[in-house]
Amino acid sequence: MFDGLKKKLNSFRENVEDTAEEKAEAQAEAAEAAADTTDADTETETPDAETHDADATEAVGGENEPTETTADSATVSDADDTTSETEAETADAQASPAPDSETPETGDESGDTADDSAADEADEAASSRERLASDAANEALESGQKESSGAGRLKRAAAFATGKVIIEEEDLEDPLWELEMALLESDVEMHVAEEILDTIREKMVGETRRQVETMGQLVQEALHDALYDVISVGQFDFDQRIAEADKPVTLIFTGVNGVGKTTSIAKMARYFEKQGLSVVLANGDTYRAGANEQIRKHAENLDTKIISHEQGGDPAAVIYDAVEYAEAHDIDVVLGDTAGRLHTSNDLMAQLEKIDRVVEPDLTLFVDEAVAGQDAVERAKQFNEAAEIDGAVLTKADADSNGGAAISIAYVTGKPILFLGVGQGYDDIEQFDPERMVERLLGEDE
């Protein structure tokens, strides 16, 4: 179910991760370049080794007070890191014992000692660069320095070294374009697609995320929230609404021909009877020859009472009679079918308005097939405008690889999808759960 769109959403996530990866690598190179430049500067500024060691010795508790480090005389470059790096290195030297002047000879007299101290020095330099990045990064990230200045370059380079990646609008441009195409190809209505993209931008641009919290997780969160926001429009607790309504509760089902209205009514009869609620069916489809026969067959299979009139009769009168029967026999729920109608057919639309006026149903449910995609969305909008619907039942979701209608209908009509038809059997119906739908689309339910 919805596998087509699921694949496309997954590739969006991969695109953004790849973009972030490339960006992180670029930041790493920038960080290395910044550090190398600093090393080169430090070498030209620093006095010869003895003085350096002497300074270092003093600094770690030798006879004299620590002297001013040479770093103070270094040229301050646009990336403040030069000074702060040398300071960091000097400070670092102060913080750790200078090689062989402090550390007593231990064990092996071989040349290894000299190699070891060279390796230690290299490690020290590398770790002080990282410390530099983390101090400067945090300072730059906290101060929110602009990207354009030299310090901005520091911010990006340093941000990488602290494991942070900053998302900018241009990083998302291509992946979001791909996502927009994917959504439209999956029959997501255009305005709904735009809303999803806007939400993702809002949630991602400017975000800094530690790399350990992978980019994929960031995208997952943004996609999850964007999809949930549009899918969950108007949701209410259906079972609670039925439980709290005065009995008999009257539900009318409307929609075009062949989408699965009659089958859905039969499934709902089974759904309510499983909850211990008694049901009577009303065949308001007095328009189509064979409609009586079809719904009567379902009533027999379900052992449920049905009220019907001759073909060509007044649908409002049939449903009204069913309500009267339910009141007289203390029945909980009336399920009224109506003629499959094209949303462009005015007289059939007028009939719906009459049923509304005469019967005053508790809920009018629009039925359409998920596989109809944009057509289902457009029809839902038109039916809602003709005779207000309270919710939708999307049938044949088991056959729908896109999910575009399931994502769009609620946002376009402002009314929730309440049930999904997931097969031809009477039990093949499930309450529509926006959270579960999003998990299905993002593959989180596997």
Ligand SMILES: Nc1nc2c(ncn2[C@@H]2O[C@H](COP(=O)(O)OP(=O)(O)OP(=O)(O)O)[C@@H](O)[C@H]2O)c(=O)[nH]1
């Ligand atoms: N796979 C699948 N088939 C379904 C589902 N719901 C209905 N169908 C099938 O769709 C076809 C049409 O269903 P109906 O209930 O007759 O449709 P209808 O809207 O009542 O059609 P009219 O009575 O002509 O208005 C039937 O073959 C159903 O078995 C579903 O959720 N999944």
